[in-house]
Amino acid sequence: GAVVSQHPSWVICKSGTSVKIECRSLDFQATTMFWYRQFPKQSLMLMATSNEGSKATYEQGVEKDKFLINHASLTLSTLTVTSAHPEDSSFYICSARDRSGDLTEAFFGQGTRLTVV
């Protein structure tokens, strides 16, 4: 099956610093990648939809200047949490859709645990 790799799996950073999370589709091209945030024992919250070569579409309530998304190629999307604060600590997960396959299918990365201290 298609594989999505997310890196890093976990990261600890100091308040005020920025953190970049990568989401790669390893064996397929992804025109669309989704970024989610998950709080403990809650459902994933869609943060933004990232389309290759264009600006990301952010969900209501998600600060685009805070969570910078770049989807420069068909296999890589990045999420940068800028000026991170403890309240940004969360589990971030991406998913990607194979442009050549059924557009209904989406494949998930393993997630990134961000802890801001």
Next chain:
Amino acid sequence: GESVGLHLPTLSVQEGDNSIINCAYSNSASDYFIWYKQESGKGPQFIIDIRSNMDKRQGQRVTVLLNKTVKHLSLQIAATQPGDSAVYFCAEGAGANNLFFGTGTRLTVIP
């Protein structure tokens, strides 16, 4: 790093029939489970969840059944409608914050 790949089984049902989507989980320590629906071009949508201290939970037209003995989870959709056509994912969590997603199932409703 580690990654999650998904192979999607399919289920086709006639409009108006009931649908049952199954999911097997592996972690005996999982204490909550969630079903997601994903339509084409959209991110997963939360459908219903259930805690391990329950064996059944009902929502609007949907019912989730949990059998901890055999580590099995199912989603029942009553009177399936064309708008129910989507990919359905189960996910499990075990105390820690991470959710582990199961194999998705593509549901196709035949008018």
